[in-house]
Amino acid sequence: MPKFEVREFITFAIVGVINTATYYGFYLAGLKGLGLAYMISHFSAVILSMIISFFLNSYVTYKVKPTLKKFLMYPLTQLVNIAVTAVLLYILVDGLHVNSSIAPLAALIVTVPVTFVVTGKVLKAA
Template sequence: MKVENGRPTLLTKLLNKEFLKFVISGGVNTLATYLVYLLLLLIFNYSLSYTVSYISGIFLSYYLNTVFVFKEKMSIKKIVKFPLVYLIQYLINLLMLYILVEHLHLSTRIVPLIVVIVTIPVTFVLSKLIIKSK
């Protein structure tokens, strides 16, 4: 998938090894945090279970992205900055949810799926910026 002048297209750049590893690690992270949530539900209420599983998901995501996706060394400085990715992602998602539901009148059942798919590249770029920063 190259354009005529030999430069890679945006799609080619997105479908590189790092991005594919990012998508795989995201799937693993989602499954793991969901299982943690289900296990915690046996002991705690849903809100505490969700909170603990969400926070553990941030740390698992940092680990997977650092070691598996970007092959970098872990550091305290980067792990402290990494939750910013999730904050930014959350704010973008919230804005997109509002626009898609309130202005475009799309179904509230479908919109979260659209939002997640659209923000995967944003999350990838932000994660890469933080993890690969020197």
């Protein structure tokens, strides 16, 4: 079992806050600024924030050199995260009638621990 690195988790959490703010900014820009549907805003924001997240987690959290292979694998590791977030977003907005401006924040909270483990495995791979 890999050793749990407290520094990595704390840094991951800080990068996560930055990434969440980035995602949310892009999401609101699409939703409110461009008038896009919430799902289109969501997926656009996910893609843009994922690119930023890759580099922040590579350089800051795990202190590894980003490579093309890792960059191409990174989105694949996020598929579960993206799918769960999208399903939760749909349930919150369409099922529970939560405001679409705040629903992504609640949905993202559910996926953080899984994302930490999966991200570390991919970025630390040789």
